[in-house]
Amino acid sequence: MTTTNPNPNTPGPVAIPVTGLGQREHANQLKSSSAPTQPALEAKAIAKSYVIGGQARPVLDGIDFHVDPGECVFLAGPSGSGKTTLLSILGLLLTSDSGQLFLKDRRVDGLNEVERTLVRRQRIGFVFQRFQLINGLTAEDNVAIPLTMDGMPMREARDRAGDLLCRMGLQDHCKALPTSMSPGQCQRVALARAVINEPELILADEPTAALDGKSGKAVMELLHQLTKEFASSTVVVTHDPRIYEYADRICEMENGRFK
Amino acid sequence: MRWNLAYRTLLHDRGKLIAGLVGVIFSVVLVNLQGGLFFGLINKASLLVDRSNADIWIGHRGMHNVDFPHGIPERFRFVVAGVEGVAEVEPIRIGFGEISLPDGRFEDCVIVGVTEGTDLGRAYEVLEGQEDALQYPDGIVVDRCDDAKLVHPEIGEIREINGRRVRVMGKSEGILSFLVSPYVFMSYDQAVELSTEDPQNASYLLVRTENDSDPGQICRQIESLLPDVSAMPAGRYGRVSIHFWMTRAGLGVSFGAAAMLGLLVGLVMVGQTLYAMVLDRISEYATLRAIGLSERELLCILGLQSALVATIGIAIGMVITVILKTSLSTPRVTIEIPLMLYVGCGVLIFAICLFAAGLPYLRVRRIDPHTALQS
Ligand SMILES: Nc1ncnc2c1ncn2[C@@H]1O[C@H](COP(=O)(O)OP(=O)(O)O)[C@@H](O)[C@H]1O
Numbered sequence: 001m002t003t004t005n006p007n008p009n010t011p012g013p014v015a016i017p018v019t020g021l022g023q024r025e026h027a028n029q030l031k032s033s034s035a036p037t038q039p040a041l042e043a044k045a046i047a048k049s050y051v052i053g054g055q056a057r058p059v060l061d062g063i064d065f066h067v068d069p070g071e072c073v074f075l076a077g078p079s080g081s082g083k084t085t086l087l088s089i090l091g092l093l094l095t096s097d098s099g100q101l102f103l104k105d106r107r108v109d110g111l112n113e114v115e116r117t118l119v120r121r122q123r124i125g126f127v128f129q130r131f132q133l134i135n136g137l138t139a140e141d142n143v144a145i146p147l148t149m150d151g152m153p154m155r156e157a158r159d160r161a162g163d164l165l166c167r168m169g170l171q172d173h174c175k176a177l178p179t180s181m182s183p184g185q186c187q188r189v190a191l192a193r194a195v196i197n198e199p200e201l202i203l204a205d206e207p208t209a210a211l212d213g214k215s216g217k218a219v220m221e222l223l224h225q226l227t228k229e230f231a232s233s234t235v236v237v238t239h240d241p242r243i244y245e246y247a248d249r250i251c252e253m254e255n256g257r258f259k
Numbered sequence: 260m261r262w263n264l265a266y267r268t269l270l271h272d273r274g275k276l277i278a279g280l281v282g283v284i285f286s287v288v289l290v291n292l293q294g295g296l297f298f299g300l301i302n303k304a305s306l307l308v309d310r311s312n313a314d315i316w317i318g319h320r321g322m323h324n325v326d327f328p329h330g331i332p333e334r335f336r337f338v339v340a341g342v343e344g345v346a347e348v349e350p351i352r353i354g355f356g357e358i359s360l361p362d363g364r365f366e367d368c369v370i371v372g373v374t375e376g377t378d379l380g381r382a383y384e385v386l387e388g389q390e391d392a393l394q395y396p397d398g399i400v401v402d403r404c405d406d407a408k409l410v411h412p413e414i415g416e417i418r419e420i421n422g423r424r425v426r427v428m429g430k431s432e433g434i435l436s437f438l439v440s441p442y443v444f445m446s447y448d449q450a451v452e453l454s455t456e457d458p459q460n461a462s463y464l465l466v467r468t469e470n471d472s473d474p475g476q477i478c479r480q481i482e483s484l485l486p487d488v489s490a491m492p493a494g495r496y497g498r499v500s501i502h503f504w505m506t507r508a509g510l511g512v513s514f515g516a517a518a519m520l521g522l523l524v525g526l527v528m529v530g531q532t533l534y535a536m537v538l539d540r541i542s543e544y545a546t547l548r549a550i551g552l553s554e555r556e557l558l559c560i561l562g563l564q565s566a567l568v569a570t571i572g573i574a575i576g577m578v579i580t581v582i583l584k585t586s587l588s589t590p591r592v593t594i595e596i597p598l599m600l601y602v603g604c605g606v607l608i609f610a611i612c613l614f615a616a617g618l619p620y621l622r623v624r625r626i627d628p629h630t631a632l633q634s
């Protein structure tokens with residue numbers, strides 16, 4: 001992989017001491033054409049209901065939703081309004097009862113479990129509210145997981161993970177176990193794990209809910225920077241108004257619909 | 260990566276790792292020692308045959324246990340001596356007797372009468388007393404391991420067997436009967452005198468064959484000449500004697516059951532440890548599934564962990580087994596662990612550990628990656 005950077009809007013390799021992080025072609029696409037672009041993610045008429053106490057209760061009620069390439073969309077709304085459920089469906093962790101889902105031009109609803117796993121691995125990065133790091137692995141090894149899953153040798157993956165962690169201000173914690181790090185540091189490690197593969201779509205469920213205001217902002221700042229750099233599209237579920245400034249667009253949900 | 264994940268998460272949880280290892284080690288040691296005791300005991304059933312220096316044993320038709328002979332005419336030896344390939348024939352007499360103890364009590368014993376001037380049937384080696392103990396008119400040889408039963412006979416001490424005077428002239432070590440009764444060696448003539456059975460009969464005829472001859476062929480020839488006898492190569496008669504105790508006394512079943520129990524305990528311990536480990540990490544596994552680890556890769560990690568626990572456990576277990584074996588094995592309670600037992604036990608337990616990974620497998624299969632988002 002080269003480190004040449006054809007896009008002047010993102011920092012070059014000098015500013016980013018991360019080697020091997022290439023650019024994706026849709027970054028150019030975003031900047032070069034203002035013609036109607038194909039959305040990075042498009043959901044049509046998504047419906048989902050849970051059976052509770054023998055009764056089907058609709059949680060999502062015919063949702064239409066899209067994210068443009070490089071866009072950062074926030075999903076806001078009261079607790080229980082279906083934000084996490086929607087995010088799970090977008091991330092192929094959950095199947096909808098009806099509706100269609102496209103990742104770029106690939107239709108991804110109706111895939112079987114093995115195919116969905118592969119799509120998640122190759123095209124989607126996840127950030128969780130409770131970080132969800134592997135406790136037995138060092139920060140570096142946690143970040144290296146997505147690379148090694150794709151077959152990169154451990155040593156190389158570790159080097160790249162270490163570089164990315166340095167960039168996130170965690171150079172002293174590469175070999176630390178998650179239990180010895182603060183929540184803010186953990187979430188930064190989790191963020192690194194989500195972006196190291198340069199996925200085209202990043203999904204974050206309340207990434208700042210478990211953090212204090214300052215570390216929450218730091219995490220969002222990093223997320224913003226990295227997604228711009230890799231031209232990833234982002235969906236962030238949150239009801240933390242302090243971070244709304246990072247959104248390109250905010251969609252508010254209520255009772256399984258957009259307001 | 261799988262390897263990294265497998266062993267790191269395993270090592271991260273020392274407590275559970277140790278619990279799993281204890282299960283494996285326990286199984287290995289238990290099965291090996293059970294098996295070793297079994298082989299040690301059962302091999303005594305053929306000890307007399309194994310050490311007799313004879314190539315062929317000839318006894319009454321249907322002979323099935325070296326300690327329970329039925330007499331055959333001693334003069335058959337002249338027929339046997341004429342068979343081609345036979346280098347030497349000697350009779351041996353094995354029968355029950357009662358030996359007097361210093362305090363006036365009696366102890367049952369097995370009298371073994373062997374002829375002089377040959378080593379056929381001379382299963383003992385004198386370690387204490389006279390090398391030529393049986394040359395003395397009333398000399399006998401007893402075993403050190405039976406000292407307690409015979410109330411510590413001294414060399415030169417006078418005892419009575421079946422009402423006749425005998426003198427302890429030598430002691431061997433490790434010639435023990437499978438029965439509880441001690442072996443007492445004496446000269447063939449004396450054994451004939453002490454016994455109430457037909458003096459014309461021998462218990463067995465022992466044959467040494469010529470070097471290049473085929474014992475099986477000779478046996479067939481002897482049996483065709485003497486229809487009332489069975490003739491077997493020594494190895495085979497040893498196995499027949501062992502088989503007698505295995506089946507008649509149900510020893511195989513009881514020892515086998517104990518060994519199975521050891522395996523079962525190990526299986527349960529390893530299985531439940533792995534299961535507990537997985538339960539602890541369900542949320543981590545769900546996360547891995549969410550970020551794209553396939554079910555197969557996850558199972559592969561579980562399998563690796565099982566294999567790792569098994570390998571370490573088996574290695575430690577073998578070391579402990581060897582230590583226990585060398586420190587606990589005595590001639591009376593012999594622990595004999597053939598290589599096959601070590602290997603078989605190791606392979607079996609390894610397989611069982613992989614099988615034990617099946618329990619957490621069932622749980623892992625039900626992991627919903629969606630739950631990673633729901634904490
Ligand atoms: N696995 C489930 N089984 C039953 N009901 C569920 C399940 N997951 C979520 N729900 C219900 O769906 C609704 C929406 O949940 P969720 O998407 O988590 O909301 P939000 O993330 O906006 O707080 C809630 O009322 C919740 O009780």
Ligand SMILES: [Mg+2]
Pocket residue numbers: 083084
């Ligand atoms: Mg939620």
